[in-house]
Amino acid sequence: MKASDVMTRDVITVRRETSVTNAIRLMLDNNVSGLPVLDNGKVIGILTEGDLLRRSETGTERHRPRWLEILMGPGRMAGEYVRSHGRKVEEIMTTDLVSVAGDTPLDEVVGLMERRRIKRVPVIEGEVLVGVVSRLDLLRALLCAIEAQHSEHRGDDDIREQIMAELANAAWVPRDGPRSR
Numbered sequence: 001m002k003a004s005d006v007m008t009r010d011v012i013t014v015r016r017e018t019s020v021t022n023a024i025r026l027m028l029d030n031n032v033s034g035l036p037v038l039d040n041g042k043v044i045g046i047l048t049e050g051d052l053l054r055r056s057e058t059g060t061e062r063h064r065p066r067w068l069e070i071l072m073g074p075g076r077m078a079g080e081y082v083r084s085h086g087r088k089v090e091e092i093m094t095t096d097l098v099s100v101a102g103d104t105p106l107d108e109v110v111g112l113m114e115r116r117r118i119k120r121v122p123v124i125e126g127e128v129l130v131g132v133v134s135r136l137d138l139l140r141a142l143l144c145a146i147e148a149q150h151s152e153h154r155g156d157d158d159i160r161e162q163i164m165a166e167l168a169n170a171a172w173v174p175r176d177g178p179r180s181r
Contacts, residue, residue: 001105001106001141002102002103002104002105002106003100003101003102003103003104003105003106003109003121003123003131003133004102004103004123004130004131005106005141006106006133006137006138006140006141007102007123007130007131007132007133007137008131008132008133008134008137009130009131011036011122011129011131011132012026012030012032012035013035013036013037013038013129014026014035014036014037014038014047014089015037015038015039015089016037016038016039016044016045016088016089016090016093017088017089017090018037018088018089019087019088019089020052020087020088020089020092023035023047023089024052027049033048033049033119033120033134034046034047034048034049034119034120034132034134035047035048035089036122036129036132037089037090037093038129041127041128041129042127042128043097043099043122043124043127043129044093044095044097045089045090045093045094045095045097046093046094046097046120046122047089047092047093047094048094048119048120050094051092051093051094052092097122098112098116098118098121099121099122099123099124100112100121100122100123100124100133101123101124101125102123102125102130102131104123106138106141109121109133110138113135119134119135120132120133120134120135121133121134
């Protein structure tokens, strides 16, 4: 399977100048946990629930000891302040964007999501957003695959043959095959 086989094609997006309030409304109204951010049709970032966790309005912004603030430097402290108080999407979105092409094999997409600890990956062709692969999309694909396997009406001989073939390919099985008792 490829990314294009499982991706959501009708993607809800926002622009960099969209207010945080409107972006949150879009996320809640459409039951999505992330929104690609577009500028002139090009994906420039993504706004996720994670970007909205540490906010001054809820009292969840980071509070660090003064000595750590000195070590971190004013630049990093200013960046954290903007993220926790920002009013526009561009001020708080994730810009370290990870994306894939539609023909990217699904195992590569999943590996990327695991390594980067992300929950969704924009699918881009050229510079155009064509979809998003999210964990929910992967669950839908898994359910379809399981249901397709169960709907196949196979006899005992077919199942036994498949098991023997899988055992023969396993490294731990002796060359002469599994032993019967």
